[in-house]
Amino acid sequence: MVKIAIAGGSGNVGQEIIDVLVATKKHEILILSRKDAPVGETSGGITWAKTDYKDKEQLAQILQGTHTLLSFVGDEPAAPIQKNLIDAAVQAGVKRFAPSEWASAGLEHLGWYAYKGETRRYLKELNKDKKVLEYTLFQPGTFTNYFTAPFKSSDNVQQVELPWDFYRRRAILLEGSENDRISLTTSQDLANVVARAIEFEGEWPVVGGIRGSELSVKEIIALGEKVRGGPPFDIQKVTAHAFENGEWNTSWVPEINHPSIPPEQVEVLSRIFTAGILLAIHDKAYQVSDEWNRLLPDYKFTDTEDFLTKAWYGKA
Known part of the structure; x- marks a missing residue:
């Protein structure tokens, strides 16, 4: 059992993954959101933390004891939210991080995804001399x-x-x-693969293609x-x-x-x-690679x- 923090967990893709993680009954789930916790959401292994993602010190405090941080937050081109989450994760000693990807491998012509490119650059720079934070780019295509x-x-x-x-x-x-x-890739397969990736004992691949x-x-x-x-x-x-x-x-x-x-x-x-x-x-x-397919060979994807x-x- 590990503690998993989910930034933007009230969104639709995040919620799809939360449902699968909760169903395993193996983990403690912490949801980070700009919103207040809905009634009934602070039970069943789920806790809720309200944040605007601007204060890195506050984020680091919230993330204390977290093993894996998954981000589903949209961002501005300069990716201030993603960078704050990364810095706070490092400060809090988070082992694994997944930035807000969840779509394409390439970013050409997808201007609204500019923050993903900046986040990729920031993470690569962070780890250029030594491994500071283990991360993967979950990319399921469409x-x-x-x-x-x-x-x-x-x-x-x-x-x-x-x-x-x-x-x-x-x-x-x-x-x-x-x-x-x-x-x-179906959203159900994505959620199941992420749940298995969290339990994966090997090192996460930087590029984490998921191809149904x-x-x-x-x-x-x-x-x-x-x-x-x-x-x-x-x-x-x-x-x-x-x-x-x-x-x-x-x-x-x-x-x-x-x-x-x-x-x-x-x-x-x-x-x-x-x-x-x-x-x-x-x-x-939108042609993604198959790293997680190969790392989880027993998982059967939906036809x-x-x-x-x-x-x-x-x-x-």
Whole structure:
């Protein structure tokens, strides 16, 4: 049994992992949040600490006795929150740290992930002369669960629309991207792997790829048409130049509606995110490695086709 601190634990991905960790009944869970603890959340091995992440001394006190710190906090480009968490973790003697990654391997075209790049640089610099803090970059690619939108396929992960809309049988593609490949992992598999990684007795790999499966764009479309039945998908293609210059028009735009995005910015940011994601996929940003697959060879990942076939069964 170890003490695990989770920064941003009230968020959807963090909560998915908390549920699995609590179910093991092996660990003490400390949630760091800007919010007050909800009623009933300070039981069952869970404690709650309110923080704004600005005071490193306060964070170090909160983290006393912590073995593993997992971060799910979004951040500014300079990554002040991630850096404060890292500094506090070192001061408190935390053994392992996972920064707020949980998505792509590459960051090109994903400007909203600038803080991830700065955090990677900061951690690398921290350990350049000797190992100061053991850490891993958990990278699962894209959640398979997003392909069941608008229907939930996870207890906690909030649905966002993708450029591949299985529900309405349509897709927006970057011209010439049909063979681009994407790593897909269910949120449930991510949570299970993280729980096993915490108990892993060896040293954590710096790059921690988690790959449930890997499909090309055309394979995703074909799978969508198979599990949905009916007419072929309506495919609309956009050039890289148009995406890069914001001069593209399609009959629809995926709505990236997330709690962190103010409602008045959803329309504008949805266009930015759609273009960035499709350009990033073309640059292999969402092709993640398989370090944790190899370190946990006994773990059986969810088959993408089986998962989506069951999720879409009986839905018009």
